[in-house]
Amino acid sequence: GDSVTQMEGPVTLSEEAFLTINCTYTATGYPSLFWYVQYPGEGLQLLLKATKADDKGSNKGFEATYRKETTSFHLEKGSVQVSDSAVYFCAPPDLFGNEKLTFGTGTRLTIIP
C-alpha cells in the first residue's frame, strides 16, 4: 500500500544552519504530497505541498520538490531560525484504499540560538 518513510528525529541545529529532512514515498499513481508542521501546543498545519511531479512547494523559506524518479519529497531550508522549532510531518499519500494511513512520529526540530 501507499506509505512514506520520514527521517527520524530529533534534529538539533544552530540558528542559520541548513536544514534537510528526508521523506520518500511509495504510491500508486502520482498523488499530491504534503509537509505539515506542528508548533508547540498546536494542531498540525500545512507547511507546503506539491501536486505533481517536478513541482516545488515553498512557504516560509522552506522548499520541497516532488521528485518522481527518486520518489522523494525532501524538506529543505537554507537558514533556519529559532521560530522554526517544531515537529515536521511528511504526510502520507492518498487515503484511498489505505485504511492504515498514518502520519507517523514526525521529525522534531530544535533550533539553538
Place this chain on the structure above:
Amino acid sequence: DADVTQTPRNRITKTGKRIMLECSQTKGHDRMYWYRQDPGLGLRLIYYSFDVKDINKGEISDGYSVSRQAQAKFSLSLESAIPNQTALYFCATSEWTSGHTDTQYFGPGTRLTVL
C-alpha cells in the same frame, strides 16, 4: 473564528466512563478525520468519514466509535474509557480534489486524560 473547532479542549475522566469529543467545521468539506497523538507513536488515524453516510475505520479504531451528525459535525466516543486512551486527539477535514485527498485542516486538539 477557527475553521475547525473541537470541544472540550481538555478533559480528565475516570476509567469506565463514557466520553464524547466533538468536532465542528465551517469549511464545507465532506471529509473528516479523527486522529490520536501519543509521544513516540506519532499521529494515528482512528476513523474517517468521506461524507455523512460513509464512515470508515482507521488504523486504531478498537475502543472508539464515531457519529457523523451532519456535514459539519463529526463526534468521537469512548464508550468505556481506559487509561491507555490518554492522548491528544485531533479532528481534521479535507477536500477531495482531482481524485486525491487535498490539504487537511486540523483542529486545536483535545487533551484527554483517563485516570
